[in-house]
Amino acid sequence: VAYLCFYSVQLSNMLAAIIMLIFICFCVHFQNTAGQFFSSGHTNNWAVLVCTSRFWFNYRHVANTLSVYRSVKRLGIPDSHIVLMLADDMACNHRNPKPATVFSHRNMELNVYGDDVEVDYRGYEVTVENFLRVLTGRLPPSTPRSKRLLSDDRSNILIYLTGHGGNGFLKFQDSEEISNVELADAFEQMWQKRRYNELLFIIDTCQGASMYERFYSPNIMALASSQVGEDSLSHQPDLAIGVHLMDRYTFYLLEFLEDIHPASKSNMNDLFKVCPKSQCVSTPGHRTDLFLRDPGSVLITDFFGSVRKVEITMEAIHLTDPILQLEDGEEVQEKTYSYVDQLPVSEIIHQKPKQKDWHPPDGFILGLWTLILLVFFKTYGIKHLKHIF
Amino acid sequence: MHSYFWLLIGRWEATEVDEAALGDSAADKLGVRASDTFVLTPTPQPKDDFQEELVIRPLHSGDIYASFQFRTLWETDFMRENKVSHYRLFPKSLGQVISKFSVRELHISFTQGYWRTMQWGQPFLPSPPGAELWVWFQDSVTDVDAAWKELTNVLSGIFCASLNFIDSTNTVQPSASFKPLGIVNETDHRFLRYATLPREIVCTENLTPWKKLLPCGSKAGLAVLLKSEKLFHSSFFSQTVHIRPVCQDRECKTTSWELRQTLNVVFDLHTSGQGKREWSLFKMFSRTLTEACPLASSSKIYIDVTDNPQEEYFELSPATPLLSQAVVLGDRRTFSVYDLTQQVTFGTVRSLNLLIRWKSTEGDMLRPLLHAERYVAGYGLQTGEIHTVMYNNHPFRSFPVLLLDSVPWYLRLYIHTLTVTSKGKDNTPSYIHYQPSKDRMRPHLLEMLVQLPPHSVTEVTVQFERALLKWTEYTPDPNHGFYVGSSVISALVPSSVAMDTNITQEQPLFSSFFPCKEESSYFVRVYTEPLLVNLPTPDFSMPYNVICLTCTVVAVGYGSLYNLLTRSFQIEEPNPRLAKKIANFIRRIRGVPLLS
Numbered sequence: 008v009a010y011l012c013f014y015s016v017q018l019s020n021m022l023a024a025i026i027m028l029i030f031i032c033f034c035v036h037f038q039n040t041a042g043q044f045f046s047s048g049h050t051n052n053w054a055v056l057v058c059t060s061r062f063w064f065n066y067r068h069v070a071n072t073l074s075v076y077r078s079v080k081r082l083g084i085p086d087s088h089i090v091l092m093l094a095d096d097m098a099c100n101h102r103n104p105k106p107a108t109v110f111s112h113r114n115m116e117l118n119v120y121g122d123d124v125e126v127d128y129r130g131y132e133v134t135v136e137n138f139l140r141v142l143t144g145r146l147p148p149s150t151p152r153s154k155r156l157l158s159d160d161r162s163n164i165l166i167y168l169t170g171h172g173g174n175g176f177l178k179f180q181d182s183e184e185i186s187n188v189e190l191a192d193a194f195e196q197m198w199q200k201r202r203y204n205e206l207l208f209i210i211d212t213c214q215g216a217s218m219y220e221r222f223y224s225p226n227i228m229a230l231a232s233s234q235v236g237e238d239s240l241s242h243q244p245d246l247a248i249g250v251h252l253m254d255r256y257t258f259y260l261l262e263f264l265e266d267i268h269p270a271s272k273s274n275m276n277d278l279f280k281v282c283p284k285s286q287c288v289s290t291p292g293h294r295t296d297l298f299l300r301d302p303g304s305v306l307i308t309d310f311f312g313s314v315r316k317v318e319i320t321m322e323a324i325h326l327t328d329p330i331l332q333l334e335d336g337e338e339v340q341e342k343t344y345s346y347v348d349q350l351p352v353s354e355i356i357h358q359k360p361k362q363k364d365w366h367p368p369d370g371f372i373l374g375l376w377t378l379i380l381l382v383f384f385k386t387y388g389i390k391h392l393k394h395i396f
Numbered sequence: 397m398h399s400y401f402w403l404l405i406g407r408w409e410a411t412e413v414d415e416a417a418l419g420d421s422a423a424d425k426l427g428v429r430a431s432d433t434f435v436l437t438p439t440p441q442p443k444d445d446f447q448e449e450l451v452i453r454p455l456h457s458g459d460i461y462a463s464f465q466f467r468t469l470w471e472t473d474f475m476r477e478n479k480v481s482h483y484r485l486f487p488k489s490l491g492q493v494i495s496k497f498s499v500r501e502l503h504i505s506f507t508q509g510y511w512r513t514m515q516w517g518q519p520f521l522p523s524p525p526g527a528e529l530w531v532w533f534q535d536s537v538t539d540v541d542a543a544w545k546e547l548t549n550v551l552s553g554i555f556c557a558s559l560n561f562i563d564s565t566n567t568v569q570p571s572a573s574f575k576p577l578g579i580v581n582e583t584d585h586r587f588l589r590y591a592t593l594p595r596e597i598v599c600t601e602n603l604t605p606w607k608k609l610l611p612c613g614s615k616a617g618l619a620v621l622l623k624s625e626k627l628f629h630s631s632f633f634s635q636t637v638h639i640r641p642v643c644q645d646r647e648c649k650t651t652s653w654e655l656r657q658t659l660n661v662v663f664d665l666h667t668s669g670q671g672k673r674e675w676s677l678f679k680m681f682s683r684t685l686t687e688a689c690p691l692a693s694s695s696k697i698y699i700d701v702t703d704n705p706q707e708e709y710f711e712l713s714p715a716t717p718l719l720s721q722a723v724v725l726g727d728r729r730t731f732s733v734y735d736l737t738q739q740v741t742f743g744t745v746r747s748l749n750l751l752i753r754w755k756s757t758e759g760d761m762l763r764p765l766l767h768a769e770r771y772v773a774g775y776g777l778q779t780g781e782i783h784t785v786m787y788n789n790h791p792f793r794s795f796p797v798l799l800l801d802s803v804p805w806y807l808r809l810y811i812h813t814l815t816v817t818s819k820g821k822d823n824t825p826s827y828i829h830y831q832p833s834k835d836r837m838r839p840h841l842l843e844m845l846v847q848l849p850p851h852s853v854t855e856v857t858v859q860f861e862r863a864l865l866k867w868t869e870y871t872p873d874p875n876h877g878f879y880v881g882s883s884v885i886s887a888l889v890p891s892s893v894a895m896d897t898n899i900t901q902e903q904p905l906f907s908s909f910f911p912c913k914e915e916s917s918y919f920v921r922v923y924t925e926p927l928l929v930n931l932p933t934p935d936f937s938m939p940y941n942v943i944c945l946t947c948t949v950v951a952v953g954y955g956s957l958y959n960l961l962t963r964s965f966q967i968e969e970p971n972p973r974l975a976k977k978i979a980n981f982i983r984r985i986r987g988v989p990l991l992s
Contacts, residue, residue: 352826
């Protein structure tokens with residue numbers, strides 16, 4: 008009997024194990040199909056797009072930034088999640104033969120400025136200090152929401168910089184520079200404050216690769232349009248507008264992004280192949296050693312698009328009480344209102360001068376009087392006080 | 397991982413709450429006494445009203461002036477304790493701004509271009525180039541400056557403009573100008589703030605949020621015509637927002653809040669019109685109208701045909717039987733009216749494209765009675781003189797004007813050199829208010845009440861000296877120059893026609909903006925040009941040059957001196973010949989002393 012019992016126990020154990028195995032296989036199968044939705048771990052997307060050059064002949068930098076803005080908006084990131092910084096106004100510039108437009112292709116084929124653009128930082132507001140404040144989140148309390156980067160630890164952020172640069176720096180507005188060390192430290196601050204989940208950094212300037220050399224925070228992938236010692240070149244001029252319209256790297260990047268739609272499965276390896284040396288003349292570079300995932304498994308839309316994940320919960324939610332509208336009693340006002348005279352001449356002429364607010368005396372005045380009093384009492388002695396006053 | 401466990405085994409159940417279930421037990425659960433009245437009727441809608449209109453005035457130079465006005469009236473009280481939460485036609489962003497900052501009146505305008513009064517006449521609503529903001533706060537505000545600072549930041553986010561550059565260095569508190577345009581109990585100028593940013597650029601990013609404030613957006617009604625590519629290709633573009641409390645009716649026992657959004661644009665004959673004196677809605681805006689805004693109680697287009705009574709100058713098609721007269725800017729004008737709420741306006745093609753075709757180019761323009769100019773005289777980068785010239789073109793009447801000048805601190809005005817002359821003689825102002833500037837804190841404020849004699853030119857001159865700024869205070873492009881904001885001239889101009897002193901709802905919007913207290917004159921505000929002044933600019937590459945030069949000099953000088961002091965000199969043997977070299981080599985191997 009014991010032998011049979013033992014045998015039955017063994018059988019039941021094996022049965023339990025088999026059931027468990029089937030159950031796990033079931034779950035794993037579900038994981039694989041649903042896994043595609045949840046593999047990247049981010050829940051929202053942000054973009055910070057900066058053009059750092061001023062003056063009309065730097066039209067192409069504004070066109071670069073606006074073409075990335077256009078692609079990012081088209082793929083789903085809303086304006087509230089995009090911080091767009093343009094250092095100068097090209098669209099309504101008086102030199103622009105077609106106002107309210109910024110073109111990226113010759114013969115004015117594509118207007119990247121569009122009809123519903125929202126520029127958050129414009130003109131003189133684009134400074135190194137404001138850029139770093141936006142990244143780190145240390146803004147004055149009265150800054151409006153559209154000017155803040157309100158990302159959290161599950162945000163994927165795309166940062167795009169363009170302008171004139173050199174080995175280790177990027178020039179802002181022809182008057183100041185940001186160095187690669189500062190940028191790396193800003194990203195480290197963001198990492199320590201958990202302000203991003205993953206970060207894609209794209210830079211289109213001369214010697215752009217020098218800007219990502221110093222990064223040391225995890226989960227950053229960087230692309231640049233040229234290596235150290237090389238210049239990024241502009242693409243094509245338009246004879247009617249009179250300036251170069253785009254830079255080569257961003258031009259081919261825009262062409263690549265035009266083929267992407269919100270459901271496409273292209274990954275980062277395709278992005279690294281954009282603009283080879285034959286088209287770009289400079290050698291684009293990239294850096295993925297800080298990134299934890301394999302670039303081949305990272306979708307383009309993880310950074311350029313805004314695919315929202317939905318988490319379903321079974322908790323019950325208690326709604327608040329409906330708002331009671333109190334009935335206001337009908338009060339008949341006896342007072343009659345009226346408009347004010349816009350230019351009351353007699354009133355103005357006889358206006359009393361404004362009473363200046365009394366301020367306590369300045370420190371200088373106080374010190375002067377103290378000195379005078381000290382000298383006085385030193386000379387004449389305290390006992391003479393009652394004779395003087 | 398856990399979420400798809402719920403997918404497998406959970407179900408989403410909807411629970412419905414209906415009135416019957418809210419018995420005593422439910423009320424107890426929600427913590428409410430059963431004796432309270434629990435009304436689930438929809439909240440009563442506050443009464444609001446939206447009107448839109450477009451006025452087109454052909455100008456004598458061949459240009460065309462189009463003015464859009466959108467007005468939302470709302471009977472509500474933003475200042476009461478429980479916050480207003482149900483917004484219908486009134487935009488929520490502005491409503492929250494009004495209640496949070498206790499704003500009584502708000503006027504903001506963004507303008508590109510300068511209004512040429514002599515060629516175009518007076519605008520319906522004037523505005524200076526750049527951005528201008530003036531606000532009256534409620535009497536309950538304790539710290540007006542702090543509220544002003546926060547308000548400018550919030551508005552810069554709403555309108556995508558750099559209004560956050562408004563700070564104490566360009567804000568003034570006028571003492572007599574800018575009286576409230578709405579209902580008010582008393583006017584204490586401590587609650588008024590005025591600032592202008594002449595450098596501000598206006599482009600599509602300012603138009604987009606402005607359009608979003610309209611109830612119909614840019615999808616229906618007159619706002620369909622607002623396409624940025626055509627609007628910014630013009631000689632003058634201005635968009636404004638005005639919020640103020642107004643009388644509801646003639647008795648004026650209750651007030652309601654009025655939001656007016658206006659857009660003024662002047663299209664140039666040559667750039668937009670291709671040189672042909674023929675204008676249509678499609679040529680101006682590249683769109684035609686197909687319907688009125690469904691939320692609007694009135695939607696009309698007015699074409700100014702006063703100069704064209706028998707159709708001798710221009711021809712208007714499609715013809716309309718509606719004519720209306722209005723007294724605006726001291727003159728009685730006749731308008732052809734198109735009512736977009738009537739389906740017959742759109743005809744059989746279901747779209748309205750107005751066409752104005754000129755037949756002859758005769759005709760004189762009504763000369764504006766008041767206009768002003770301003771310029772900087774002098775030479776060099778140290779001193780200069782600001783001249784403000786005001787023209788009174790009325791043949792026999794004189795009238796008073798109030799001149800407001802706000803000059804930045806870096807132009808140091810010498811007020812003892814202030815002169816006001818009319819017709820060559822001195823003209824003493826009856827009221828002067830001057831607030832001197834404080835370096836880096838406050839600008840100059842000069843307000844004067846001057847009586848302009850009839851048919852005369854009055855010139856106000858003041859000398860100034862330019863200051864040297866600190867090197868961090870210069871803009872990235874300092875050689876462009878620094879802007880000085882426009883002067884504001886407020887005047888009561890005598891009118892040739894009796895003005896209507898009752899502001900009622902029946903008047904068209906463009907004629908009922910400025911409240912009118914007397915019949916014989918109307919209020920007008922004229923802005924001069926902004927000035928562009930060059931300040932002495934340092935050479936910003938000099939710190940770099942100085943560092944390079946100094947380091948080079950120090951390196952060369954110190955290096956040479958160090959070498960001279962510490963190095964010892966030796967005489968060097970010339971190179972030995974080959975035979976001697978081989979001999980020395982063999983000797984070295986043998987260990988024998990070398991040859992010399």
